Amino acid sequence: MDHKTDIVGGTAGHSLISAGSLKPVGIDGERNVRTIQSVERALTLIEIMAAANEPLALNEIAARAQLNVSTCHHLMATLVARGYALHAGRNRGYMLSSRLNELVEMSAREIDFADFVRPKLEALAEQLAESVQMAVLRGSNLITQIRAGRGKGVHEADEFKKMTALHATATGKAILAWLPEAEMVRVISENGMPAYTERTITSLSGLIEELRHVRRNGFSIDDQELEADVVCCGAALRDEKGAVIASISATFAAHKNTEAYRSHVIRHVVQCARALSGQLKVGRS
Helix, strand or coil: CCCCCCCCCHHHCCCCCCCCCCCCCCCECCCCEEEEHHHHHHHHHHHHHHHHCECCCHHHHHHHHCCCHHHHHHHHHHHHCCCEEEECCCCCCCCCCCCCHHHHHHHHHHHHHHHHHHHHHHHHHHHHCCCEEEEEEEEEEEEEEECCCCCCCCCCCCHHHHHHCHCCCCHHHHHHCCCCCHHHHHHHHHHHHHHHCCCCCHHHHHHHHHHHHHHHHHCEEEEECCCCCCEEEEEEEECCCCCCCEEEEEEEEEHCCCHHHHHHHHHHHHHHHHHHHHHHHHCCC
């Protein structure tokens, strides 16, 4: 589907400064849910290794997990390949790696980062009297980690919809603009470019041109591209090395979208993003 060339939207239109088998289980007497057996088994193997104070032979792990050795071997090989287990040799067996600790530390850092950003976004939301948010890219999905404030008369898209709509959101464009082009194309290829409104950019060439404007102007705009009657202005957050690690944005009703009001919102969003990035550089350097 081609980009609607008769509509000037987005940043370019503005300038400013296998599945395993399933089985039902009950949770706390509530409705049954279905779990993936292979995942349950892999987690059981991790728990067995975590409880052991020395490496375990494959047949010992299989016996404790009540699995046949062949199934256990394939699961262990997967855990080793993904870095969650170490094979200490045929005579010593298997043991957990430090990967789980690394994930816990990574999660703790993200919580600290969110705690650092939140008061600044709350202040921005109060200043603008609009809804503001911070999003990060995880794999190929856009995840909103913080939301503050609530604008009047704005119907915002649900977060599940936004996860794959990087091409149609200000937070998504602000991140995509600074990715290596091959990585940007990978993310877009995995998510696709569906049209949400008549203003949505639906061609890769159109998006590449849009991202060029984002880089040149230092901000991104979703001009009713995800939801009709909703405008969003965003900017990137950078770490101490200058890498883009997140983006922030403010959302407001399209009937307010005069050049003066849009410039007012962009100015505050960009100033907030620059201040946060500057504090991150000082705090982590």
